[in-house]
Amino acid sequence: MSRKFLSGNEAFAEGLRLARPEVISAYPITPQTIVVERLSEMVEDGSLKAEYVHVESEHSALSCAIGASAAGARAFTATSSQGLLYMAECLYYAAGGRFPIVMMNADRSTALPWNIYGDQRDSLSQLDSGWIQAYAENAQEALDFALMSYKIAEDKRVQTPYMANLDGFVLTHTYETVDIPTREQADKFLPPYETDNRIDFENPKNMAFSAGPDTNYIFKYKEHNGLLAAAEVVNEVEADFAKIFGRQYTGLTENYLTDDADYIIVTLGSIAGLCRETADKLRSQGVKAGVVRIRYVRPFPNREIADVLRNAKAYAVLEKDISFGNEGTVFTNVNSALKKAGVDVPGYNFIGGLGGRNISPADIENIYNDIANGTESINFIGIGGEDNGE
Amino acid sequence: MQEIIWLGRGGQGAFTAAKLLGAAYTINDANKYALAFPSFGPERRGAPVRAFTKLDTKPVVDRSQTEKADYIVILDDTLYSPQLHGLLKSTGTIIVNSKNKIDGALTFDADGISAEFKLPTANTVMFGLLVGLSGVVTSDEAVEAIKNYMPAKIQERNISALLKAMQEVAE
Numbered sequence: 001m002s003r004k005f006l007s008g009n010e011a012f013a014e015g016l017r018l019a020r021p022e023v024i025s026a027y028p029i030t031p032q033t034i035v036v037e038r039l040s041e042m043v044e045d046g047s048l049k050a051e052y053v054h055v056e057s058e059h060s061a062l063s064c065a066i067g068a069s070a071a072g073a074r075a076f077t078a079t080s081s082q083g084l085l086y087m088a089e090c091l092y093y094a095a096g097g098r099f100p101i102v103m104m105n106a107d108r109s110t111a112l113p114w115n116i117y118g119d120q121r122d123s124l125s126q127l128d129s130g131w132i133q134a135y136a137e138n139a140q141e142a143l144d145f146a147l148m149s150y151k152i153a154e155d156k157r158v159q160t161p162y163m164a165n166l167d168g169f170v171l172t173h174t175y176e177t178v179d180i181p182t183r184e185q186a187d188k189f190l191p192p193y194e195t196d197n198r199i200d201f202e203n204p205k206n207m208a209f210s211a212g213p214d215t216n217y218i219f220k221y222k223e224h225n226g227l228l229a230a231a232e233v234v235n236e237v238e239a240d241f242a243k244i245f246g247r248q249y250t251g252l253t254e255n256y257l258t259d260d261a262d263y264i265i266v267t268l269g270s271i272a273g274l275c276r277e278t279a280d281k282l283r284s285q286g287v288k289a290g291v292v293r294i295r296y297v298r299p300f301p302n303r304e305i306a307d308v309l310r311n312a313k314a315y316a317v318l319e320k321d322i323s324f325g326n327e328g329t330v331f332t333n334v335n336s337a338l339k340k341a342g343v344d345v346p347g348y349n350f351i352g353g354l355g356g357r358n359i360s361p362a363d364i365e366n367i368y369n370d371i372a373n374g375t376e377s378i379n380f381i382g383i384g385g386e387d388n389g390e
Numbered sequence: 391m392q393e394i395i396w397l398g399r400g401g402q403g404a405f406t407a408a409k410l411l412g413a414a415y416t417i418n419d420a421n422k423y424a425l426a427f428p429s430f431g432p433e434r435r436g437a438p439v440r441a442f443t444k445l446d447t448k449p450v451v452d453r454s455q456t457e458k459a460d461y462i463v464i465l466d467d468t469l470y471s472p473q474l475h476g477l478l479k480s481t482g483t484i485i486v487n488s489k490n491k492i493d494g495a496l497t498f499d500a501d502g503i504s505a506e507f508k509l510p511t512a513n514t515v516m517f518g519l520l521v522g523l524s525g526v527v528t529s530d531e532a533v534e535a536i537k538n539y540m541p542a543k544i545q546e547r548n549i550s551a552l553l554k555a556m557q558e559v560a561e
Binding site for chain 2: 003005138169170173174175176177270271272273274276277358359360361
């Protein structure tokens with residue numbers, strides 16, 4: 001193990017080198033660019049034995065990864081924002097074809113207005129594409145996702161592509177200390193990819209076929225069950241990971257001070273740390289505050305969220321996303337989890353950090369105050385302040 | 391937690407200095423933690439750039455921009471304004487690369503030192519001045535950070551400039 005001061009992009013690249021992908025096809029886009037630059041350097045210097053394919057677009061990047069996976073290779077791509085949207089058609093091919101490709105997405109705002117900064121509207125708009133979706137909080141978790149992703153995606157019960165999301169700039173371009181495991185540890189954790197879902201001249205079979213109304217629904221049902229199965233596999237893989245690397249993760253969600261909490265913020269990604277720190281501050285003032293960080297939005301942690309919010313007085317869902325004409329998509333998902341479990345607790349949606357806007361400690365404290373006193377159902381952080389566009 | 395804001399223009403290496411400080415602080419002690427990040431935006435030569443370093447003895451989880459800094463380090467004196475004191479703790483200090491005196495800030499002719507070592511920019515000089523004034527890392531840690539995180543061919547000149555800057559503060 002070695003300790004280095006790296007950005008989220010660089011940390012992810014280090015993790016990926018240890019995961020030994022065999023084919024990398026990617027098209028650069030800010031703020032993802034550095035991860036593919038580092039990977040191309042690793043291929044160049046021989047420390048990563050992979051075929052690096054330069055493609056002319058994101059659509060081709062994922063198409064190439066699908067082809068590589070269909071040939072039985074461990075494949076990787078990375079993108080962000082409009083690039084993810086441009087490859088959207090292929091997302092469904094990868095998931096429907098049950099190709100366990102891993103993609104790193106640098107979460108970034110979507111146009112227009114054009115903006116390169118971080119928010120989560122790009123990846124959350126693709127929740128229905130059939131991919132596992134993980135959200136990292138820090139560079140270490142990003143590196144660890146790179147290692148765990150293939151083990152989860154390639155599991156025979158899952159066979160589903162995996163999108164690891166890093167908040168643009170706040171994670172991708174922020175430097176922090178990261179422990180890099182040894183090659184020996186990584187190889188012990190992650191065996192080479194083996195699959196029957198590949199082109200094999202000895203045992204030819206039909207792949208990526210059509211399925212009409214008589215059978216199509218069966219494939220879709222199986223695809224759904226594959227993604228659902230990832231929930232248990234995430235837990236198993238994290239238990240294995242802890243044994244070898246000594247870092248224990250907590251499954252689809254991570255709870256902080258929620259056992260006796262009256263007021264809980266449910267959020268995802270890099271803002272969770274500031275939420276925890278604010279909860280600490282409020283606890284010292286006698287307010288029972290807690291935080292739930294959603295680590296996986298697909299498969300969605302329905303049971304985990306219902307269990308943790310059951311006894312709260314109110315909750316907020318803080319997300320860097322808005323589904324125009326309705327509400328934040330994570331809020332919709334959380335509310336559905338509660339409804340299914342028969343939990344009736346007042347909940348409020350806070351939309352923040354759009355287009356990379358800073359979310360301050362005071363913003364988080366205000367959320368706890370607002371939900372304790374009751375507020376609008378949907379709240380845009382900053383609107384109504386001194387420099388908003390109203 | 392100690393927080394440092396770096397101000398420079400694109401190309402002057404403010405973010406590199408922010409990273410070097412974070413790397414130096416954590417380089418020999420697994421119980422020290424740092425974050426270093428730029429004010430996020432397109433990198434354009436000449437445009438104002440802000441960078442932030444946060445240092446603590448527990449993991450730094452607040453990734454928001456610094457609102458009250460212990461030090462503000464300014465690589466280009468045209469970026470100084472009295473309003474910057476609003477971003478400073480009451481005990482904080484502003485350090486400016488300038489040949490002129492500025493009320494409310496410490497000024498050093500960092501360009502003079504960087505020219506002496508044929509460096510195109512004064513970022514490691516300002517890093518050295520900060521280290522000398524604050525003692526937040528040792529000179530050994532600062533040197534080791536340069537050795538680990540700067541390209542080999544420019545390490546020696548930057549280390550010399552850093553040490554000269556620290557000497558300047560000591561005098």
